[in-house]
Amino acid sequence: MIEVYSFLAVFLVQILVMSVLYPLRLSRLVQTNLKSSSAERLAEFYPGVDVGRAHERFITRYRTANAVVAVLGLLLLGGFFSYTKRPDWDEGRLGVVLTAYCFLQYVPIILFGWFTTRFNKVHRRSSPESKRKAILQRRGLFDFISPLTVVLAILSYSSFVAFMFYVARHPFPGFAGPLPNIGILTLGYMLLGSMVYWQIYGRKTDPLQTHANRLHTIRVTVNNIAWMFILAPIVLSLTSARRLLDLDSWSPFLGSLVFLTIGLVSFRALSAPPRQPEMEGLGSSTVR
Amino acid sequence: MEITIDIDGPLPQFEQLIEQIKAAVIGGVLKPGDALPSIRQLANDLDLNSKTVAKAYQLLTRDSIIETKGYRGTYVHPKAKANCKFNLQEWTLRKLSESIDELREAGVTDSEIRNAFASAINRQPPGK
Numbered sequence: 001m002i003e004v005y006s007f008l009a010v011f012l013v014q015i016l017v018m019s020v021l022y023p024l025r026l027s028r029l030v031q032t033n034l035k036s037s038s039a040e041r042l043a044e045f046y047p048g049v050d051v052g053r054a055h056e057r058f059i060t061r062y063r064t065a066n067a068v069v070a071v072l073g074l075l076l077l078g079g080f081f082s083y084t085k086r087p088d089w090d091e092g093r094l095g096v097v098l099t100a101y102c103f104l105q106y107v108p109i110i111l112f113g114w115f116t117t118r119f120n121k122v123h124r125r126s127s128p129e130s131k132r133k134a135i136l137q138r139r140g141l142f143d144f145i146s147p148l149t150v151v152l153a154i155l156s157y158s159s160f161v162a163f164m165f166y167v168a169r170h171p172f173p174g175f176a177g178p179l180p181n182i183g184i185l186t187l188g189y190m191l192l193g194s195m196v197y198w199q200i201y202g203r204k205t206d207p208l209q210t211h212a213n214r215l216h217t218i219r220v221t222v223n224n225i226a227w228m229f230i231l232a233p234i235v236l237s238l239t240s241a242r243r244l245l246d247l248d249s250w251s252p253f254l255g256s257l258v259f260l261t262i263g264l265v266s267f268r269a270l271s272a273p274p275r276q277p278e279m280e281g282l283g284s285s286t287v288r
Numbered sequence: 289m290e291i292t293i294d295i296d297g298p299l300p301q302f303e304q305l306i307e308q309i310k311a312a313v314i315g316g317v318l319k320p321g322d323a324l325p326s327i328r329q330l331a332n333d334l335d336l337n338s339k340t341v342a343k344a345y346q347l348l349t350r351d352s353i354i355e356t357k358g359y360r361g362t363y364v365h366p367k368a369k370a371n372c373k374f375n376l377q378e379w380t381l382r383k384l385s386e387s388i389d390e391l392r393e394a395g396v397t398d399s400e401i402r403n404a405f406a407s408a409i410n411r412q413p414p415g416k
Contacts, residue, residue, distance in 0.1 A: 130296040134333035136289045136312070138323040138361060203332045 004084045007253035011077055011098070014260045018105045019070035022263060025270045026112070027059045037208050045208060049123045058115050065108040076101055080252075091251050098252055102259040124207075135211055139200050144222040153229035160185060160233030163240070172243045181236065188232055192225050199225075220268055227265045235261075289317045293334050301336055305344040313353060313368045320369075324354060324362040351376060 034055055042051045076097065083089050141150075164178035171177075199221050204214060235258050242250055289312050293304050312318040324330075327345055331338035345362060348354045352371045356362050365371060391401050 130294055132293045132295065132334045132336070134291050134325075134330060136291050136309070136318070136325060136330075138325045139329060201326065201329045201332060203335065 010256040015073035018263045023066040156233045302344040320366040322364045
């Protein structure tokens with residue numbers, strides 16, 4: 001029963017983190033960012049629109065959607081509790097409901113992103129400024145993450161490759177072989193790698209973003225992606241190890257733990273950038 | 289160091305970039321060996337076409353103000369400050385003026401000089 005109680009505990013934390021703390025922090029960050037942009041600048045970029053009011057409306061809808069998801073999660077928790085008391089409880093069925101709920105937890109943030117993108121597309125002017133600014137400073141990967149993190153990611157990937165070849169010698173039913181597993185992870189790495197490149201060297205999407213704010217965003221995002229590089233092989237290895245050791249009853253716990261970990265890693269992206277004079281309108285204006 | 293490009297300004301964008309990098313080198317803001325951003329990064333940051341930044345970098349490299357060290361990137365040339373003071377356009381004009389004066393003294397007409405100049409500039413340089 002320890003696996004059931006572990007799962008219920010992790011699931012409760014997952015509800016709290018993803019549907020209560022995450023929305024609270026995101027709302028606070030949006031409000032902080034809004035306050036750091038002067039009214040004149042906002043009026044320049046959004047002519048004839050009350051951005052503050054529109055944001056408040058978004059936030060209210062976002063919080064409501066999360067409250068609904070959190071209540072649904074608590075109801076599910078009760079349901080899982082009574083279901084796992086039954087002697088014939090099946091981790092496969094529970095896993096399907098759990099996965100569906102985990103994706104549901106991401107729906108409010110997806111809607112929030114969609115509303116923001118649509119709002120910007122309709123109301124924001126591309127760039128009213130004729131003068132474009134940039135800091136003449138080279139950005140590189142190691143300006144944002146430590147070499148140790150890269151070493152850990154390489155170690156994690158290499159260990160996964162070695163583990164897959166080990167599992168191939170003692171395969172379990174449903175094991176697709178080492179190459180498809182390694183291929184999927186490599187594709188994931190390539191996708192994440194292109195995201196890192198785009199973050200560091202790509203165009204700035206928000207013209208209101210200051211230079212300090214942009215560097216902070218790059219640092220946090222690249223670090224999050226680096227953690228994904230490290231964690232993805234571990235999660236995939238644990239999934240295989242669970243099947244290999246016939247510990248299927250632990251799968252709901254592991255599933256919930258994975259989603260919670262992803263949530264906690266992405267939580268870092270919501271930290272506010274350090275206060276800079278330029279962010280308070282004291283220094284230079286928008287820096288590209 | 290901050291670079292500002294005025295897209296409505298009278299100077300071409302690549303020239304604005306060249307002038308500001310030269311000014312930074314002369315003013316000591318950029319020192320020999322300092323790393324410069326990649327063409328793509330600077331073009332994206334300034335929301336310019338990467339060909340514009342590439343042209344500026346190409347001309348700065350030609351004048352030995354910056355140097356490209358393969359995959360390691362672009363750096364300020366060790367003799368950048370001295371090379372900034374050298375004006376290639378002025379030097380070309382002076383050299384041409386000297387040659388034209390010499391030809392005029394020898395009795396060559398302006399029309400003949402123009403024709404000869406056109407033929408000479410259209411001639412393939414040796415080794416090409």
